[in-house]
Amino acid sequence: MKINKNIAISDSGFVFNPVNGESFSVNPIGAEIIDMMKTEKSYEEIHKTLISKYNADEATIEKDYFDFVGLLKQHNLIDNNEEA
Amino acid sequence: MKKHKFTIAVSGLNAIDSPGPGVAVIRGLREADSFDVRIIGFSYESLEPGIYMHDVVDKTYQIPYPTAGTDALLARLAYIHDIEKLDVIIPNFDAELYSFMKLEDTLKAMGINMFLPTIQQFEERHKVNLPEFGKKYDINVPFSKSIFSTSEIYSLNNEFVFPMVIKGKYYDASIAYNLEQAKSYFNKISAKWGLPIVVQQFVHGTEYNVTGLGDGKGNTIAAVPMRKQYITDKGKAWGGISIDDKRMIALTEKFVSQTKWRGxxxxxxxxxxxxxxxxxxxxxxxxxxxxxAVGCGQNIPEALVNLAMGEEVAPYTDYVKGRMFIRYAWDMIVDIDEFHEISTKGEL
Structure with a gap:
């Protein structure tokens, strides 16, 4: 799963899609996930990082992660041809 | 090296809720790297704000409305040219373009340059002819039809589904959700801009614009796409952002190369x-x-003037993406004497 290459994200979590001009705000964990996706980390690597950093069970992290990816897809920030 | 100073006349100094491009064009010209300018404003009404912006416009002359005919316009331009020695005119109103295009050769002979579309290009792209244009150049356009009376609206039910957009010949457009609204917009818009009225199928979606410049030989000299971020009830962008959409650039280049757009x-x-x-x-x-576009690195007004002056202009190849404009209104305090001057003498 790849996030669109051109997406710009600031330290404060402001996301800008230069292809269609849309912008969004994400919270710090969202920004962290996008940053990891931009460096082409696999789902397993992202999952591992989140488990080690945050005090939540695996199932919750997995559910929240896929909810978030769903949102990114919905807003055309992920190539819709890519499988999550 | 000393830069050449051009005297450039610019119209479209109005700034009502459907603002003219004049002041924005002049800002680009004043920031040009390749020349200096003296700006002559062309106005139609005494309350166009550009007339009173003396750091933007050096001198303004009123010119006759297009309905007065090209002879009246030519006489007025000859008078102005005699005083100002114009190098270039940039007309910025759709409704005046036809007169200037008709006069292009005459003005050229007088030493005044313009860089306008040809009459064929102007007519072909007219919203009345847009369906044929789309077919000819293989560009998606919404279904539309020109109508000349309100009685024709009733027969549209077979060809359109509501909502439909009721558009004026030159300006104005309203979205009609039923027959009554369509009829009322027809009357309102035709009273202002005449006939025909164009009825266009409404397309749900997001509005984007591209501004650009064609050299008349099929080359795209400049192109900057923008997404409207803040839209007034007239449909005008009051805020926008430059974007990086390759499909829009490709569509623009296709339009310019196929039509050999000039201007x-x-x-x-x-x-x-x-x-x-x-x-x-x-x-x-x-x-x-x-x-x-100027703020994104493509000074289209400057490039247009250089083309008008017969210079070779290299195409812009890049622009800043993600740069925004936010429009604002500014109340100027104006002395009644200035209003008096432009109203009675037609010059300020």
Whole structure:
């Protein structure tokens, strides 16, 4: 799963899609996930990082992660041809 | 090296809720690297704000409305040229373009240069002819039809589904959700801009615009796409952002190369829910938001003047993406004497 290459994200979590001009705000964990996706980390690597950093069970992290990816897809920030 | 100083006349100094491009064009010209300018404003009404912006416009002359005919316009331009020695005229109103295009050769012989579309290009892209244009150049356009009386509205039910857009010949457009609204907009808009009225199928989606410049030989000299971020009830962008959409650039280059477009232009596009771009309108001049293109690194007014002066202009190849414009209104305090001067003498 790849996030669109051109997406710009600031330290404060402001996301800008230069292809269609849309912008969004994400919270710090969202920004962290996008940053990891931009460096082409696999789902397993992202999952591992989140488990080690945050005090939540695996199932919750997995559910929240896929909810978030769903949102990114919905807003055309992920190539819709890519499988999550 | 000392820069050449051009005297350039610019119209479109109005700034009502559908603002003219004049002041934005002048800002680009004043920031030109390749020349200095003296700006002559062309106005139609005494309350066009550009007339009173003395750091923007050096001197303003009123010119006759297009309905007065080209002879009256030519006589007025000859008078102004005699005093000001104009190098270039940049007309910025759709409604005046035809007169200037008709006079292009005569003005050229007088030493006044312009860089306008040809009459054929101007007519072909007219919203009345847009369906044929789309077919000819293989560009998606929403279905539309020109009508001349309100009685024709009743028969539209067979060809259109509501909502439909009721458009004026030159300006104005309203979205009608039923027959009564369509009829009322027909009357309102035709009273202002005449006939025909264009009825266009409404496309749901997001509005995008591209402004650009064609050299008349099929080359795109400049192109900057923008997404409207803040839209007034007149449909005008009051805020926008430059974007990096390769499909819009490709569509623009296709439009310029196929039509061999000469001059500035604006393409009004709608990205439908099917993710396709639909061409809603082609404006045969620079738009009011042209200064965003300047701010993104493509000084289209400057390039247009250089083309008008017969210079070779290299195409711009890049622009800043993600740069925004936010428009604002500014109340100027104006002495009654200035209003008096322009109203009675037609000059300020």
């Amino acid at each position: 500035g232009f604006e393409l009004e596009l709608m990205k439908g829910q099917d993710n396709e771009f639909y061409l809603l309108e082609i404006n045969p001049r620079m738009p009011a938001w042209i200064y965003l």
